[in-house]
Amino acid sequence: MRSCCSNEDGMTAEMIANLPASGAPAGPLDVVVLGGGGHVGLPLSLAFAKAGLRVGIVDIAEATMVQIGRGEMPFLEAGADQLLGELLPTGRIELSTSAEMLRRTRQVVVVVGTPIDEFLNPSMTVFERTVEQIFPHLQPGTLVVLRSTVYPGTSEYMASALEARSCNVDVAFCPERIAEGHALEELSSLPQIVGSDNSAAGDRAEKLFRSLTSDIIRVSTKEAELAKLFTNAWRYIKFAAANQFFAIAHSAGVDYDRVQHAIRTDYPRAKDLPSPGLAAGPCLLKDTMQLAAFTSDHFQLGQSAMQVNEGLPAYMVEAMERRYGSLRGRTIGLLGMAFKAESDDIRSSLSYKLRKLLMWSGARVLCTDPYVADPRLVPLDQAIAEAEILVVGVPHRVYRDAKLGDRELVDIWGALGGIRL
Ligand SMILES: NC(=O)c1ccc[n+]([C@@H]2O[C@H](COP(=O)([O-])OP(=O)(O)OC[C@H]3O[C@@H](n4cnc5c(N)ncnc54)[C@H](O)[C@@H]3O)[C@@H](O)[C@H]2O)c1
Structure with a gap:
């Protein structure tokens, strides 16, 4: 049996030395989270441990595990730094890079990443x-x-693949629906969808998640798989609608701010129209494409949303060239490289696509972000001092109070008071 303090669990001596000596015996664990060092897995593990469960975290990312063992969150998540610091000394959290830890539990949650190819x-x-x-x-x-977001039918596949290997297990699908950065609050405030194809698996999964929320919605595994994909595709399509409306108005020389104001003001049925913006991140596009792969007509609405959202950086560069003339040799400051405000996550961030297109147009691009660790970035002061034009990649709050001087400010989000384009 291997635990976080054993050199049998695949961790190097140096890493083991860095792990906290919780003194916890290698006894049974209430739940083990596979992929527990990730953006979904770690907050979930902390939430389970906060609820009193003994939690094993298994993750193959060795450096991340060492960092967690030192009490440091590997990414921004509200309230998580403090909670991790409080929980590690209790011994209710154990870390391992080896799946052998699963031997110590009767409940496993799988939240590994599910990329598209x-x-x-x-x-x-x-x-x-x-x-x-x-x-x-x-x-x-x-x-x-x-708990990963999966292609429809994956839960059935897992159940039959495990059965074929003589594993007598219950399989359920319980999708994660938190917004990154708000996980700890939303794990208890959002209803939990529990998908199962037999009542025993459903009852057991419901009991596990009742440690976090009393609000449980029971459906089959495929219903739950589709519910999760539809949720993300719906959000992605809404962003695309806003971005396309913006482009239509902008191309016609109409001020979109005034149109948006007219649509939304005191009109409840249009309150959920988002502002235009770089709709990106690790989930929305990926999950819309999972749905496209699942349908025989390839989900044309989702494909169109992808073209609109992924095409926005190119639209912005073209519009800037029309407004300012050639960008060749101009210095442009790009504010915000994460995929959304107040985040350090750059996965699938469209700010990076915008950077690339601006560079292809011949501009010198100075990128800045207070949260993102990337050696190519420069401090905000330098970007402001050297750039002729500032472009908002994502509207982090810090930019609202920054002195941006008399620089041209391109703000597709309409968050900082500059021109949209
Ligand atoms: N990030 C979000 O906001 C969010 C929200 C809802 C659902 N999801 C879904 O949750 C899943 C995980 O997303 P994430 O953002 O946490 O990804 P992530 O990359 O942050 O985390 C995945 C973790 O799994 C680990 N891992 C990968 N393969 C492993 C293996 N074989 N054994 C052990 N660990 C392994 C990785 O090292 C990583 O730490 C995805 O399916 C995603 O679509 C994400």
Whole structure:
């Protein structure tokens, strides 16, 4: 049996030395979270531990695990730094890079990443590998909860693949619906969808998540899988609608701020129209493409949303060239490189696409972000001092109070009071 303090669990001596000596015996764990060092897995693990459960975190990202063991969050998440610091000394959290830790539990939650491949299709290998990784260590009668966002039918696939390897387990699908940065609050305030194809698996998964919320919605696994994908695709399409409305008005020489104000003001049915902006991040595009791969007509509405949202940086550069003339040799400051405000997550951030297109147009681009660690970035002061034109990539709050001087400010979000384009 391996624990966070054992050198049998795949961690190097230096890493083990960095882990906290919780003194916890290698006893049973209430739940083990596979992929527990990630943006979904870690807040979930902390929430379970806060609720009193003994939690094992298994993750193959060794450096991340060492960081967590030192009490440092690997990414921004409101309230998580403090909670991690409070929980580590209790011994209710244990860390391992090896799936052998699964031997110590009857409840496993799988939240590994689910990327799409170069064809914009869901990667099939993730769960094939996961099955091979976990099945030798599963105790008979274990509850396996899938929490990653998955291609419809993945839960059924997992159940039958584990059964074919003589694993007598219950499988449920319980999607994560938090917004990054707000996980700890939303894990208890949002209803939890519990998808299962037999009542035993559903009852057990419901009991596990009742440690976080009393609000449970029971459906089948495929209903839950579609519910999660539809939720993200719906959000992605709403952003695309706003971005397309903006482009229509802008191309016609109409001030979109005034149009948006007219639409939304005291009109409840249009209150949910988002502002235009760089709609990006690790989930919305990926999950819309998972849905496109699932349907026989390839989900044309979702494909169109992708073209609109992913095309916005190019639209912005073209509009800037029309407004300012050639950008060749001009210095442009790009404010905000994360995929959304108040985040340090740059996965699929459209600010990076914008940077690339601006550079292709010949501009010198000075990128800045207070949260993102990237050696190519410069301090905000330098970007403001040297740039002729400032462009808002994402509207972090800090920019609202920054003295941007008399620089031209391009703000597609309409958040900082500059021109949209
Ligand atoms: N990020 C979000 O806001 C969010 C919200 C809802 C759902 N989701 C979904 O949750 C899933 C995870 O997303 P994420 O943002 O947490 O990704 P992430 O990359 O931050 O975390 C995934 C973690 O899994 C680990 N991992 C990968 N393969 C592993 C393996 N075989 N064994 C052990 N650990 C392994 C990685 O090292 C990483 O730490 C995805 O399916 C995503 O679509 C994400």
